[in-house]
Amino acid sequence: MAGIASDMIRGNTDTILLRFLCEKDSYGYEINKQILKLTDGQYGLNEATLYTAFKRLERAGYITSYWGNENQGARRRYYTVTQEGRAAYEANRNEWQNAKRLLERLIEDGKD
Amino acid sequence: MAGIASDMIRGNTDTILLRFLCEKDSYGYEINKQILKLTDGQYGLNEATLYTAFKRLERAGYITSYWGNENQGARRRYYTVTQEGRAAYEANRNEWQNAKRLLERLIEDGKD
DNA sequence: TAAGATACCTTATCTGTCAAGGTATATTGA
DNA sequence: TCAATATACCTTGACAGATAAGGTATCTTA
Numbered sequence A, B: 001m002a003g004i005a006s007d008m009i010r011g012n013t014d015t016i017l018l019r020f021l022c023e024k025d026s027y028g029y030e031i032n033k034q035i036l037k038l039t040d041g042q043y044g045l046n047e048a049t050l051y052t053a054f055k056r057l058e059r060a061g062y063i064t065s066y067w068g069n070e071n072q073g074a075r076r077r078y079y080t081v082t083q084e085g086r087a088a089y090e091a092n093r094n095e096w097q098n099a100k101r102l103l104e105r106l107i108e109d110g111k112d
Numbered sequence C: 001t002a003a004g005a006t007a008c009c010t011t012a013t014c015t016g017t018c019a020a021g022g023t024a025t026a027t028t029g030a
Numbered sequence D: 001t002c003a004a005t006a007t008a009c010c011t012t013g014a015c016a017g018a019t020a021a022g023g024t025a026t027c028t029t030a
Helices: A004-009 A013-023 A028-038 A047-059 A083-108 B004-009 B013-023 B028-038 B047-059 B083-108
Strands: A063-067 A077-081 B063-067 B077-081
Touching: A004 B083, A013 A028, A013 A047, A013 A063, A013 A077, A013 A083, A013 B083, A028 A047, A028 B083, A047 A063, A047 A077, A077 A083, A083 B004, A083 B013, A083 B028, A083 B083, B013 B028, B013 B047, B013 B063, B013 B077, B013 B083, B028 B047, B047 B063, B047 B077, B077 B083
Parallel strands: none
Antiparallel strands: A063 A077, B063 B077
């Protein structure tokens, strides 16, 4: 997933994770599969990026975590979005929409 | 211009500069003023970012530069986009449009 | 004559991403 | 039975782009 596309998504990683956690508690591996599915396999988070982002969000107080009690299969660390996390998601979503508008002007309006 | 919005634009800096240079030869200070104008003052490149990007583009062979012969005022380094630069702009623009579509799915489709 | 605008540049530092490595368990097919 | 694959987590070191802060030099304006 290297290259420009991933650099374009940079800065939105946290927002994407929060979006999924706003729907329901989940864990890293599952969220990444959902991302891949939603993008038809065009985008997925590198694992190091994924777990770094979870740590960042937890440190910021936007999510909390707990171990699931799987009685079979690999263990899972579940994440729950906090009230602050929901607010951050809304704010980030607005920021994305604003940034999108600006980029459309800056990149696309100069079409030949 | 710190914060999330600037991180969202990261990865598009080169594309933005190429877009302006595809219209006409220009120099750093002028392009930055155009960016500010197009975004109603909402976004402008940090100078260090700006000149770093020019260097990167020149090293990549996407632009060339020459000193303008101003007989008054501060000296200006003008940039010209190359054929490869135009091709890169088109490719980047497509990548941006693709990334935009993905981000809309990943961020916006989960609306409440 | 000082302040502000124009115009360029460098350095050190920060942050997010990523490749590469690791651990452990369960399932599936040869 | 046993190797491969999928699930699921984590850490480390390196890299690239963005930035704050500093600098230089000229011209205009109050």
